[in-house]
Amino acid sequence: xxxxxxxxxxxxxxxxxxxxxxxxxxxxxxxxxxxxxxxxxxxxxxxxxxxxxxxxxxxxxxxxxxxxxxxxxxxxxxxxxxxxxxxxxxxxxxxxxxxxxxxxxxxxxxxxxxxxxxxxxxxxxxxxxxxxxxxxxxxxxxxxxxxxxxxxxxxxxxxxxxxxxxxxxxxxxxxxxxxxxxxxxxxxxxxxxxxxxxxxxxxxxxxxxxxxxxxxxxxxxxxxxxxxxxxxxxxxxxxxxxxxxxxxxx
Amino acid sequence: xxxxxxxxxxxxxxxxxxxxxxxxxxxxxxxxxxxxxxxxxxxxxxxxxxxxxxxxxxxxxxxxxxxxxxxxxxxxxxxxxxxxxxxxxxxxxxxxxxxxxxxxxxxxxxxxxxxxxxxxxxxxxxxxxxxxxxxxxxxxxxxxxxxxxxxxxxxxxxxxxxxxxxxxxxxxxxxxxxxxxxxxxxxxxxxxxxxxxxxxxxxxxxx
Numbered sequence: 001x002x003x004x005x006x007x008x009x010x011x012x013x014x015x016x017x018x019x020x021x022x023x024x025x026x027x028x029x030x031x032x033x034x035x036x037x038x039x040x041x042x043x044x045x046x047x048x049x050x051x052x053x054x055x056x057x058x059x060x061x062x063x064x065x066x067x068x069x070x071x072x073x074x075x076x077x078x079x080x081x082x083x084x085x086x087x088x089x090x091x092x093x094x095x096x097x098x099x100x101x102x103x104x105x106x107x108x109x110x111x112x113x114x115x116x117x118x119x120x121x122x123x124x125x126x127x128x129x130x131x132x133x134x135x136x137x138x139x140x141x142x143x144x145x146x147x148x149x150x151x152x153x154x155x156x157x158x159x160x161x162x163x164x165x166x167x168x169x170x171x172x173x174x175x176x177x178x179x180x181x182x183x184x185x186x187x188x189x190x191x192x193x194x195x196x197x198x199x200x201x202x203x204x205x206x207x208x209x210x211x212x213x214x215x216x217x218x219x220x221x222x223x224x225x226x227x228x229x230x231x232x233x234x235x236x237x238x239x240x241x242x243x244x245x246x247x248x249x250x
Numbered sequence: 251x252x253x254x255x256x257x258x259x260x261x262x263x264x265x266x267x268x269x270x271x272x273x274x275x276x277x278x279x280x281x282x283x284x285x286x287x288x289x290x291x292x293x294x295x296x297x298x299x300x301x302x303x304x305x306x307x308x309x310x311x312x313x314x315x316x317x318x319x320x321x322x323x324x325x326x327x328x329x330x331x332x333x334x335x336x337x338x339x340x341x342x343x344x345x346x347x348x349x350x351x352x353x354x355x356x357x358x359x360x361x362x363x364x365x366x367x368x369x370x371x372x373x374x375x376x377x378x379x380x381x382x383x384x385x386x387x388x389x390x391x392x393x394x395x396x397x398x399x400x401x402x403x404x405x406x407x408x409x410x411x412x413x414x415x416x417x418x419x420x421x422x423x424x425x426x427x428x429x430x431x432x433x434x435x436x437x438x439x440x441x442x443x444x445x446x447x448x449x450x451x452x453x454x455x456x457x
Contacts, residue, residue: 052355078361086359092352096374106360109370138451154360 002061003028003193004049004162009058009069011041011048018044019055020217026162026195031188033204033225034197036214037240042197043089045214046164050086051077063161082110085155085163090171091147093139099126099150100135103157111158125153129183145176152183163187165196181207201244205229213237253406254430260323260395260405264330265388271335276342277368290339297336303397305329310401326398330391338387345380346372378449385442389435396431406430 004026011019018041026032034042048055048069055069062080093102103122107113113121126132129149139147148168155163165184169177181203188194188207198204204211204225211228213221213236221228221237232238275293278286297305310325320328349372357367399408410427414420 050359052358078363081359082361084359086356088352088356090352092350092356094353094356094371096371096378105370106362109366110361110363154356158361 001028001064002026003063005059005061006045006049007059007061009045009048010056011044011053012056018217019048022058022214022217022219024212024219024222026193028161028193029191030210031192031194031196031208033208033211034195034214035199035201035204035211035240035244036220040215041217042214043166046086046166046195046197050081050084050164052086082158083161085158085160087148087151087155087163087165087168089167091139091144091151093147093151093154095139098136098138099131099142099153102139102150103154106154107157122153122157125156126150128156129153130179143176144172145179148172148180149183152180152187156187162193162195165194165198167197167199169198169200199244201241201248213240215240253404253409256323256403256405256408257392257395257434260326260330260398260403261388261392264327264395265334265391267327267331268334268338268387268391269384271331272338272342273373275335275339276346279339279343280346281364294336294339297333302329302333302394303400305333306397306401322398322401322403325401326395326403330395330398334387334391338384341380341383341387342376345376348379349375381446381449382442385438385445389438392434392438393431 002025005024007023009019009022010017022041022045024032034045036042044053047053048058049060051072058069060067060069060072060080063083067076067080093099094105097105100119100122103125104113104115104118107118107121108115123132123135126135129152131146131149131153134142134146134150139150142150152163152168168184169180172180177200181200184194184196184203185207196203196208208225210222211225212219213228213232213234215236221232221234223233228237229241232241275290278290306326306329309320309329310322313320313325353371353375354367357371362370395405396407398405399411402408406427410423414423417423
């Protein structure tokens with residue numbers, strides 16, 4: 001059974017229609033890569049399903065419960081957010097909190113977990129992303145790659161059913177991308193359900209189970225990653241993949 | 251110098267109230283609370299647009315004519331709090347708005363609500379940004395309290411005037427008074443430097 005379904009998602013900013021009826025379905029354990037040119041609506045899609053933007057219309061089925069995105073209540077949003085994690089392009093670590101506090105803040109404040117328990121859990125997660133030795137560092141003392149790994153630990157803190165990644169490596173220097181991707185790869189291998197908006201073709205091809213190509217606010221093509229990359233159905237997808245290959249293949 | 255025993259509490263009490271007013275006034279604007287937001291803008295407009303000395307006179311000499319009598323010291327506290335609150339409200343608003351929207355979004359994504367994110371994430375960062383300009387206001391206020399002499403509050407300037415009137419030692423007394431204010435500001439400048447150092451423990455608001 002699908003753990004997350006989106007039906008007919010519409011979103012416009014002023015005159016621009018950014019999402020023109022997007023539907024998708026994600027099963028438990030899926031790693032879905034969302035690809036496509038900038039401005040195609042990928043990020044807006046993620047932000048709408050985690051309510052950072054308010055969708056104009058559409059429905060979301062999360063964990064078996066159907067929600068109307070245009071009239072969803074604050075309580076419903078809060079309850080869904082407690083079961084999801086979000087990783088931002090520019091990390092958005094709390095600047096006044098240490099790495100460990102970034103991970104424990106939500107647990108202690110939003111979930112009312114005991115501080116001791118939250119810290120033990122936080123340390124385990126930092127260890128998992130290779131950041132335990134930097135637990136007491138502030139974001140300003142960490143590199144971009146390190147910050148993003150802490151951000152992933154923070155997203156994992158709630159033991160989420162799904163994690164959304166919004167171009168998690170796009171703001172990173174090339175030599176720092178690898179450390180973040182390898183953390184994401186190990187999460188995928190553990191069976192974490194993930195939606196990843198990305199320009200990393202290698203990651204999409206080799207790690208994700210399914211890939212989606214999005215352009216101009218619609219999903220052009222989707223399929224299991226193996227056939228998506230080896231044998232795309234549409235010319236436009238083929239063109240895009242070719243272009244990306246040329247861009248990165250040099 | 252008995253005047254000191256008035257200037258210090260006048261400054262401390264007024265600035266504390268001013269900070270409370272400032273944070274509340276900034277918050278209703280940032281949170282866009284419908285009617286209160288307009289009220290906040292009106293308050294800032296009126297207070298910043300009229301002289302402090304006139305405000306002191308209105309409260310101390312004006313209000314009794316409509317049946318409200320306020321003693322000199324409380325009148326001064328009320329006026330200084332309300333006056334400084336308006337300026338500091340703008341400082342706080344600018345500081346809160348300077349915190350990137352992503353901090354708020356990240357807070358929502360870990361399940362926190364608006365008030366929790368404001369108090370634990372946004373306001374502490376805003377306070378770091380606001381700290382130097384707030385100290386500007388505080389140092390300015392120490393000196394502005396001398397205006398309270400005009401409504402018979404026996405603070406330092408008032409005391410100096412009285413002694414000068416008796417002894418005719420104008421130059422000595424007023425220079426001495428100026429020196430005392432300077433010492434006050436010097437101490438506060440040191441406190442500011444120390445405070446900034448502490449607040450910088452997390453690298454200021456650098457990313």
